Amino acid sequence: NAGVTQTPKFRVLKTGQSMTLLCAQDMNHEYMYWYRQDPGMGLRLIHYSVGEGTTAKGEVPDGYNVSRLKKQNFLLGLESAAPSQTSVYFCASSTRAYLAPYEQYFGPGTRLTVT
Amino acid sequence: AQKVTQAQTEISVVEKEDVTLDCVYETRDTTYYLFWYKQPPSGELVFLIRRNSFDEQNEISGRYSWNFQKSTSSFNFTITASQVVDSAVYFCALPNSGNTPLVFGKGTRLSVIA
Numbered sequence: 001n002a003g004v005t006q007t008p009k010f011r012v013l014k015t016g017q018s019m020t021l022l023c024a025q026d027m028n029h030e031y032m033y034w035y036r037q038d039p040g041m042g043l044r045l046i047h048y049s050v051g052e053g054t055t056a057k058g059e060v061p062d063g064y065n066v067s068r069l070k071k072q073n074f075l076l077g078l079e080s081a082a083p084s085q086t087s088v089y090f091c092a093s094s095t096r097a098y099l100a101p102y103e104q105y106f107g108p109g110t111r112l113t114v115t
Numbered sequence: 116a117q118k119v120t121q122a123q124t125e126i127s128v129v130e131k132e133d134v135t136l137d138c139v140y141e142t143r144d145t146t147y148y149l150f151w152y153k154q155p156p157s158g159e160l161v162f163l164i165r166r167n168s169f170d171e172q173n174e175i176s177g178r179y180s181w182n183f184q185k186s187t188s189s190f191n192f193t194i195t196a197s198q199v200v201d202s203a204v205y206f207c208a209l210p211n212s213g214n215t216p217l218v219f220g221k222g223t224r225l226s227v228i229a
Contacts, residue, residue, distance in 0.1 A: 033216050040124070042206060042221040043160075058216065090160065100167070101148050101210045104217060106160040 002026055004107035006091050012113045013081040021076040021110050023091030030096040032074035033104065034058075034066060036087040043090065049074055050096075081114045088112070117142050119207050121220035128197050129228050136192040136223045138207030144168075147209055149190045150217060151181065155203040163205075166190065197227045 007022040023032065031050050035043040035058075045058030049068040063085060065077045074093075078085060088111050092104040118141040128134045140149065151163040164174060166183055174181045178195045194201050204224045208217040 031216075035219075040221060043219040045211075045216050045218075048216050059218075088158070092160075101165075101215075101217075103150065103162040103165055105162070106152075109158050 004091055004093055004105050006089075006107040006110050008110060009108065010111050012115065013078075014115055015082060017081050018077070018079050019081065019112075020078075021089055021091075021112075023074045023076070023093075023107060024072055025074075025091075025093040025105070026072065027093060027095075027105065028071070029093035029105075030071070031094045031104075032068065033092045033094075034064070034074065034076045035090045035092065036060065037090060037109075038087050046076065046089075081112075083114045086112060086114045117144075117209055117211050117218045119209060119218055119220035121205075121207055121223050123223045124221070125224045125226070127226045127228060130199060131196050133193060133195050134197050134225065134227075136194075136205050136207075136225065138190045138192065138220060140188050140190065140207070140209055142188075142209060144212065149183070150208040151190075151192055152206045152208065152219075153203045154206065154222070155200075160206070163192075194225075197225075199227050199229050201225060202227045 004025045033048040034046040044060045047066040049055045052071045055066045067075045088109045091107040094102045094104045120139045147168045149166045153161045180193045182191045204222045206222045208219045
């Protein structure tokens with residue numbers, strides 16, 4: 001049981017390049033999330049998904065796109081990377097919340113640098 | 116909108132001291148949940164606790180305890196007899212609304228010095 005995994009762990013991009021971050025979970029969770037963490041800013045939600053084929057915007061969605069074609073995977077895309085997107089990206093998942101929110105399980109993070 | 120404030124940016128204590136990390140929240144919900152996460156130097160986020168607003172009893176888990184006070188909208192976290200392994204960034208969080216994604220505070224960096 002690997003939990004939540006993220007690929008790649010590190011990446012350096014040039015401004016204008018594109019890339020996709022992959023998140024995979026093996027806990028059969030319905031909900032998945034992408035956050036970014038910047039110094040002094042805590043974690044900010046980029047996009048999230050409450051089920052296969054559905055996505056929703058979070059607090060800081062601009063410049064990112066996501067897809068949830070399979071329940072276990074949640075992809076985060078940067079179409080044209082900018083230096084402001086230099087950050088550590090965390091993926092998380094949680095089970096479906098009926099009466100109460102459940103804890104989110106986090107991946108190890110992807111450190112992205114855009115030069 | 117929901118908001119979590121962790122006013123302490125960094126705290127430094129000597130090993131074996133007790134330390135309290137503050138968390139103040141704002142919510143429009145009458146029923147809500149609060150969370151604490153730990154991020155050690157290795158970088159991963161580790162879930163510590165989830166607390167229901169209905170239950171205002173203090174929670175204790177080993178050296179960790181949480182004090183929930185609805186009257187002051189606070190959910191503070193105390194580490195008793197701190198250890199070097201407690202050095203980490205600690206985040207307080209609550210759902211944006213109902214059961215939706217968590218809104219995190221900016222975190223408190225705790226350094227425990229041997």
